[in-house]
Amino acid sequence: MYIIDRRLNPGGKSLANRQRFLRRAKALVREAVRESAGSRSVRDTEQGATITIPGSGVREPTFHRAPGGRREHVLPGNKEYIEGQTIPRPPSGGAGGGREGSPDGDGEDAFRFALTQEEFLDLFLEDLELPDLAKRRFVDGEVKSWRRAGYSISGSPANLALVRTLRNSLSRRIALRRPKPEEILRLQAERDEAEAAGDPERLETARRLLDVALRRSQRIPYIDPIDVRYRQFQPEPRPIAQAVMFCLMDVSGSMTEHMKDLAKRFYLLLYIFLTRRYRHVDIVFIRHTHEAKEVDEETFFRSPETGGTVVSTALEEMLKIVAARYRPSDWNIYAAQASDGDNTTSDNERTARLLADQILPICQYYAYLEVGREDGLHPVGFIPRESDLWRTYSLLRREGHPLAMRKVRHRREIYPVFRDLFRKDAAKEAQATP
Amino acid sequence: MSADGGPGRLLYQGADWDFATIRRVYDAVEEIALGELGLDIYPNQIEVISAEQMLDAYASNGMPLLYRHWSFGKRFARHEGLYRKGFQGLAYEIVINSSPCISYIMEENTATMQALVIAHAAFGHNHFFKNNYLFRQWTDAEGILPYLDFAKSYVAKCEDRYGHAAVERVLDAAHALMSHGVHRYPRRKRPDLRSEERRERERREHEERVFNDLWRTVPGKGGGATAPALDEERRRALLELPQENILYFLEKTAPRLQPWQREILRIVRHVAQYFYPQAQTKLMNEGCASWVHYQVMQRLHERGRISDGHFLEFLHSHTNVVFQPEFDDPRYSGINPYALGFAMMEDIARIATDPTAEDREWFPDFAGCGDALGVLRDAWANYRDESFVAQFLSPALMRRLRLFHLLDDPEEDHLQVVAIHDERGFRRLRRALSRQYDIGHQDPDIQVVDVDLAGDRRLILHHRAPDRQLLDAEDARLVLQHLADLWGYDVMLKEIDPKTEAVLKEHHASARPGMF
Numbered sequence: 033m034y035i036i037d038r039r040l041n042p043g044g045k046s047l048a049n050r051q052r053f054l055r056r057a058k059a060l061v062r063e064a065v066r067e068s069a070g071s072r073s074v075r076d077t078e079q080g081a082t083i084t085i086p087g088s089g090v091r092e093p094t095f096h097r098a099p100g101g102r103r104e105h106v107l108p109g110n111k112e113y114i115e116g117q118t119i120p121r122p123p124s125g126g127a128g129g130g131r132e133g134s135p136d137g138d139g140e141d142a143f144r145f146a147l148t149q150e151e152f153l154d155l156f157l158e159d160l161e162l163p164d165l166a167k168r169r170f171v172d173g174e175v176k177s178w179r180r181a182g183y184s185i186s187g188s189p190a191n192l193a194l195v196r197t198l199r200n201s202l203s204r205r206i207a208l209r210r211p212k213p214e215e216i217l218r219l220q221a222e223r224d225e226a227e228a229a230g231d232p233e234r235l236e237t238a239r240r241l242l243d244v245a246l247r248r249s250q251r252i253p254y255i256d257p258i259d260v261r262y263r264q265f266q267p268e269p270r271p272i273a274q275a276v277m278f279c280l281m282d283v284s285g286s287m288t289e290h291m292k293d294l295a296k297r298f299y300l301l302l303y304i305f306l307t308r309r310y311r312h313v314d315i316v317f318i319r320h321t322h323e324a325k326e327v328d329e330e331t332f333f334r335s336p337e338t339g340g341t342v343v344s345t346a347l348e349e350m351l352k353i354v355a356a357r358y359r360p361s362d363w364n365i366y367a368a369q370a371s372d373g374d375n376t377t378s379d380n381e382r383t384a385r386l387l388a389d390q391i392l393p394i395c396q397y398y399a400y401l402e403v404g405r406e407d408g409l410h411p412v413g414f415i416p417r418e419s420d421l422w423r424t425y426s427l428l429r430r431e432g433h434p435l436a437m438r439k440v441r442h443r444r445e446i447y448p449v450f451r452d453l454f455r456k457d458a459a460k461e462a463q464a465t466p
Numbered sequence: 467m468s469a470d471g472g473p474g475r476l477l478y479q480g481a482d483w484d485f486a487t488i489r490r491v492y493d494a495v496e497e498i499a500l501g502e503l504g505l506d507i508y509p510n511q512i513e514v515i516s517a518e519q520m521l522d523a524y525a526s527n528g529m530p531l532l533y534r535h536w537s538f539g540k541r542f543a544r545h546e547g548l549y550r551k552g553f554q555g556l557a558y559e560i561v562i563n564s565s566p567c568i569s570y571i572m573e574e575n576t577a578t579m580q581a582l583v584i585a586h587a588a589f590g591h592n593h594f595f596k597n598n599y600l601f602r603q604w605t606d607a608e609g610i611l612p613y614l615d616f617a618k619s620y621v622a623k624c625e626d627r628y629g630h631a632a633v634e635r636v637l638d639a640a641h642a643l644m645s646h647g648v649h650r651y652p653r654r655k656r657p658d659l660r661s662e663e664r665r666e667r668e669r670r671e672h673e674e675r676v677f678n679d680l681w682r683t684v685p686g687k688g689g690g691a692t693a694p695a696l697d698e699e700r701r702r703a704l705l706e707l708p709q710e711n712i713l714y715f716l717e718k719t720a721p722r723l724q725p726w727q728r729e730i731l732r733i734v735r736h737v738a739q740y741f742y743p744q745a746q747t748k749l750m751n752e753g754c755a756s757w758v759h760y761q762v763m764q765r766l767h768e769r770g771r772i773s774d775g776h777f778l779e780f781l782h783s784h785t786n787v788v789f790q791p792e793f794d795d796p797r798y799s800g801i802n803p804y805a806l807g808f809a810m811m812e813d814i815a816r817i818a819t820d821p822t823a824e825d826r827e828w829f830p831d832f833a834g835c836g837d838a839l840g841v842l843r844d845a846w847a848n849y850r851d852e853s854f855v856a857q858f859l860s861p862a863l864m865r866r867l868r869l870f871h872l873l874d875d876p877e878e879d880h881l882q883v884v885a886i887h888d889e890r891g892f893r894r895l896r897r898a899l900s901r902q903y904d905i906g907h908q909d910p911d912i913q914v915v916d917v918d919l920a921g922d923r924r925l926i927l928h929h930r931a932p933d934r935q936l937l938d939a940e941d942a943r944l945v946l947q948h949l950a951d952l953w954g955y956d957v958m959l960k961e962i963d964p965k966t967e968a969v970l971k972e973h974h975a976s977a978r979p980g981m982f
Contacts, residue, residue, distance in 0.1 A: 043522075053537075093940075
């Protein structure tokens with residue numbers, strides 16, 4: 033009999049099968065992932081997700097009998113039945129109805145399973161890119177870090193590279209034939225022996241050899257300054273590994289729940305996307321009516337507010353927060369603004385100036401999302417035209433500012449629009465001239 | 467006194483265990499199982515695994531290695547989900563019918579549980595695997611692990627060579643037909659050349675002996691009318707039709723498969739065949755193992771090697787395992803094979819040693835013979851669930867379980883109680899229960915009956931549907947599509963009422979181009 037401890041065997045034996053399964057169900061899983069994203073809080077996506085896919089997509093059919101036909105059951109626990117008695121048919125699935133059914137009865141059911149965060153996001157953000165613009169700024173980041181860069185012959189004692197130093201010392205000692213301590217001990221023993229034996233000739237030889245060895249070991253030091261090496265470091269520019277994402281939203285009365293929902297989905301996508309690229313992502317929610325305020329996520333999406341619409345207040349608030357907490361040289365700044373396009377007419381000029389002069393220069397990317405009513409209908413007497421903000425921003429874009437803008441009416445458009453914004457060429461569109 | 471404790475000393479204390487404990491427990495159990503119960507086992511290999519590894523084992527049907535396929539990943543994902551949410555506990559052990567017999571035991575088990583699973587799996591199941599005729603006939607315990615190793619690397623090589631998608635298509639199709647990829651009866655042995663020659667010689671001698679030229683003059687011989695019929699007969703004989711092993715038929719006959727595709731069909735077929743006895747002996751196998759662990763644990767306790775507290779712990783999990791809810795209990799989900807199996811083994815032991823007059827009448831062969839172990843070992847070796855129930859289910863047990871037989875005929879408004887646990891019902895009840903365990907009755911009987919290789923090559927299958935129980939149409943369509951793809955030409959499945967030979971339903975499928 034053998035007892036084998038398998039607990040330390042490498043895990044993940046089923047990984048290959050799992051990958052095959054995910055590949056098999058890819059279309060369904062992708063669908064489910066995008067579906068599930070809508071119902072989650074913005075920050076939740078940092079975890080994996082349990083998703084449900086229809087069982088039919090990963091069905092394993094077999095020949096088996098359908099329910100129905102004449103069936104016989106032998107059951108335990110008879111209480112009062114006697115032979116020949118008839119029993120009213122219980123409602124399906126009830127007692128005595130038999131549970132034989134199909135041997136693989138769960139084939140039709142939806143299939144639930146958990147995805148790891150990695151798997152979830154991979155599927156979610158398949159083939160998306162950060163705009164080229166952002167990448168350029170990556171490299172230009174001003175933060176420096178130190179990188180090991182080989183050895184040098186000078187340096188501070190703290191950086192002494194012991195192993196390398198001793199290796200040099202060893203090779204030098206071998207090359208110069210410095211006698212080892214054992215060798216000297218052996219020669220001393222030899223000399224003592226000769227002394228005891230009283231053989232003058234042998235004593236003479238032994239003394240001479242010992243003398244040579246001792247002198248040699250004195251002349252050739254154990255560690256010589258030329259052995260010493262120091263670890264060398266070089267400064268290297270490090271990409272800024274943190275980003276802050278500003279979510280600006282108009283919460284005035286004209287923004288319906290539906291529009292907020294659209295905006296939320298968009299922010300969610302952006303957030304996930306940024307967390308994939310940066311080690312640390314801060315998120316700032318600013319909502320505005322005729323005045324702007326920084327709020328937490330819950331308030332941002334839920335609590336209603338009334339008032340006019342002055343976009344520039346939100347931009348000012350953002351600038352204030354940037355100045356207070358997010359130095360542009362240390363942070364990658366992303367901003368996404370969602371609005372139904374309304375703005376107080378007198379404010380347009382100010383908004384445009386704020387954006388062009390102060391906000392866009394410090395932002396990696398500024399996305400403007402104009403959310404519309406789902407039905408696309410307009411109030412009676414309303415002549416469909418481009419909204420105030422849209423016209424203002426279009427003007428800015430024509431001047432070549434890194435500004436992306438899209439219109440969204442239905443939640444199914446969110447994902448395409450998002451993908452559209454982050455395709456590779458999208459960056460070029462956002463910033464025609466660097 | 468030796469450190470490991472002699473007889474009469476506790477094998478372990480507390481719930482913790484280490485490898486020395488396992489070894490001690492194993493030796494004590496072995497002494498009882500082999501020395502007193504007279505079990506005959508493959509060498510044992512006990513492997514301690516973690517929960518995640520147990521889930522791995524679940525996903526691959528309990529096998530330590532298996533080729534890769536998405537369906538195993540699906541199974542893993544499902545079990546993992548259930549386990550993580552706490553809907554499903556994990557088995558205490560998994561045992562593999564191989565030589566050496568591998569038993570996986572979970573690291574979370576307490577010392578008592580380890581003793582229980584060692585007695586249960588490493589001795590009970592192991593004995594059953596080694597001795598039951600179905601396993602002896604259909605499985606090769608020494609060869610299975612090397613074969614699976616070969617299968618795994620073969621499939622992996624095919625994936626490298628022909629692409630994941632191509633291999634997956636073959637495996638998908640083969641898995642769909644897996645339940646109909648087993649030989650249910652030992653096949654005719656191919657005669658070797660020598661015996662063939664001998665037979666030929668004997669025939670010739672016989673003909674020479676009885677030769678009578680008068681036969682030549684008898685009219686009516688050699689008419690042309692019967693020739694096509696003979697042809698057809700011969701054709702079917704050559705293809706070994708009718709053939710119920712569909713995968714075997716495809717592997718040998720499908721005209722358009724590549725050699726590697728045939729080999730994959732063969733692998734799937736072998737795996738199915740390996741599991742075939744397990745489905746037919748679930749009741750007996752669990753009954754045997756439960757009876758063995760109960761005996762072993764009881765004797766260990768009697769000898770003071772397990773403390774009272776630990777014995778109670780054992781009884782607690784034992785009674786959980788052999789619990790049979792009644793039919794109107796919300797927990798009822800069919801007859802628990804552990805419960806019925808264990809009850810039957812106990813009952814047989816009782817009849818052999820302490821029979822009533824009724825038992826003597828029903829089981830004259832062994833009632834009161836005194837050798838309970840001999841009777842049980844004989845039953846374990848020579849029966850499967852169906853024949854075991856038909857042979858050994860006693861009136862006393864039927865009464866105790868209060869079994870009754872219910873008929874559900876869709877043409878009637880009411881369910882009918884056909885038999886209950888009384889004098890008039892015992893035999894009918896037993897027959898009905900035995901039929902429930904008959905695999906020939908559980909699996910739909912589908913056979914390849916004809917194909918005209920020279921003509922349109924359409925493959926014709928028959929499903930003989932007893933009691934008009936038709937196949938699930940949607941699944942049948944999907945499986946038939948796989949079958950048609952493998953076959954390469956049209957396929958037709960007829961569902962036939964075996965009593966009237968009337969065709970109840972027909973399914974058709976055509977091969978999709980470019981699948982294989």
